[in-house]
Amino acid sequence: MQLSKRVLNVSPSATLAVSAESKRMQANGIDVVNLSAGEPDFATPQNIQKAAIKSIQNGTASYYTPVPGLPELRQAVSDRIQADTGRVLTTDHILITTGAKMALYELFQALVEPNDEVILIAPFWVSYEEQIKLAGGQSTVVHPSANDMKVTVEELDKVVTRKTKMIIINSPQNPSGLVYSKEEMHVLAKWALKRGILFVVDEIYGNLVYNGQKFTSVLTFEDDLVANTVVINGVSKSYAMTGxxxxxxxxxxxxxxxxxxxxxxxxxxxxxxxxxxxIEALSGEQKTVIEMKDAFQKRLNRTADLVEALPGFHLKHKPTGAFYLFPNVEEAMAAKGYDSSAEFAMELLQKAHVAVVAGEGFGMPGYIRLSYATSQEQLDKAMNRIQEFLAAK
Ligand SMILES: Cc1ncc(COP(=O)(O)O)c(C=O)c1O
Structure with a gap:
């Protein structure tokens, strides 16, 4: 079979691959602690489930809806944005998609010409790079030098070319959990406008910030900055609705x-x-969002300390958003004789039965991503297993 170059060029999702391997081991009766998941461990809240059941039973869910989404849902997104940011948007500014992933895919297909460049900030979410490739574009990856992993305009100035089409900022960020402040984000948005580069902001973890960290949507900024911005969002992470x-x-x-x-x-x-x-998620009561966020915060605070205590694991900064920890593990790798974090992650899975995602897929070898979207009991068990694995000769 002669597969297309396009598809031969695509790497499978690193996060989904580890998940699949750990599920295969679990199916064989192995007790794997899975810290590779990119999704909340909570079930979708009851009020949302009920609204779905109602739409099935009364028949409204039986039919195609308008391609860009139900007018009521586009309005619900607009209302939520107005409540959260004060910005009033007509529904023709809003497209409902099959997950935020599809919104990004369509965005690249709509704007990226062959050889156009898109700036990504490492560590970056795994699918950006592959989707950009699928659109024929090139990723230009910036590795911020600051310990908090935040990019500066000086670093961006060094990579921008005439072919640069857009920059993607993900805040709160998967996998590092960093959150840009309002001021930092404003500087980046102004830089993009001045350079004539589209500013794409992935705000999918916007509701998940902890320990007093504030998240400010770019939609609160001045009109000219917003006009140069595409915001990507969705209900997956905030409302436990990944499926x-x-x-x-x-x-x-x-x-x-x-x-x-x-x-x-x-x-x-x-x-x-x-x-x-x-529609119910966005316009119904928001109590469960706060409850889930509080649960994540507790796990973060306990687990970050446990990760720091592991020999050879270093968190460059304590995360304040999303639900991941992204320690540097180069020292631990060297002590155990591993050359790559991909190999280290695979050995953790095979020998310690703890599934994590290697940093390679996020553009940062030498790191691993641990998700704390699982019970504290599982997290504690994982930390004990990793500790034993590191101590073993
Ligand atoms: C940064 C980031 N953006 C987008 C997505 C896609 O989310 P969705 O489930 O809505 O497709 C994810 C999911 O892991 C993500 O981590």
Whole structure:
């Protein structure tokens, strides 16, 4: 079979690959502690489940919806944005997609020409790079030198070229858990506008910030900055709805229209029942969001200390958002004789039965990602196993 160059060039998702291997081991009766998951361990809140069931039973979920999403859901996104940021957006600025992942895919397909460059900041979420490749573009990866892993405009100035089309900032960030302050984000947004580069902000973890950290959406910024911005968001992480596959893009109507045209030939509308569930998520009571966030915060505070105490593990900064820890493990790797964090992660899985994701997929070899979206009991067990693995001769 002659596969296309396009598809031969794509690496499988590093995060999904580890998850699959640990599920295979579990199916064989091995007690694996899985810290590789990129999803909350909570079930979707009851009020959201009920809204979905209702839409099935009354028949409204039986049919195709408009390609860019149900008007009621686009309005619910607009209302939530207004409540959270004060910005009033007409629904033609909003596209509902099959997960935030699809919003990003359509964005790159709509804007990136062959050989266009897209700036990514390491560590970056695994799918950006592959999706950019699929659109024929090139990723330009910036490795911030600061310990907090935040990029500066001086670092960006060094990589920008005439071919630079856009920059992607993910805050709160997967995998490092860093969160840019309002001021830091404002500086980056102004830089992008001045350079004529589209500013893409992935705010999917925006509700998940801890220990007094504030998250400010770029939608609170001045109109000219917002007009140069695409915001990617969705219900997966904040509402424990990863399986439902509802995301959205916020952009200028001209771009939304084109992304919707693409969507019309790829998925058509996102699943109707999931859209009804998302309406309730965004417009119903928000109590469960706070409860889940509080649970994540407790786990972060305990587990970050446990990770710091592991020999050869170093957190360059304590995360304040998302639900991941991203320690540097080069010292631990060297002590155990491993050359790459991919090999280290695989040995942790095979020998200690703890699944983590190696830093390579995020553009940062020498690091591993541990998700604390699992019970404290499991987290404690994982830390004990890693400690024993490191101590073993
Ligand atoms: C940074 C980031 N953006 C986007 C997504 C995609 O989310 P969704 O489940 O809505 O496709 C993820 C999921 O892991 C993510 O971590």
């Amino acid at each position: 439902w596959r509802i995301g959205y893009a916020i952009a200028q109507p001209e771009l939304i229209k084109k992304m919707s045209a693409l969507q019309g030939h790829m998925t058509s509308n996102p699943s109707a029942v999931a859209q009804y569930a998302a």
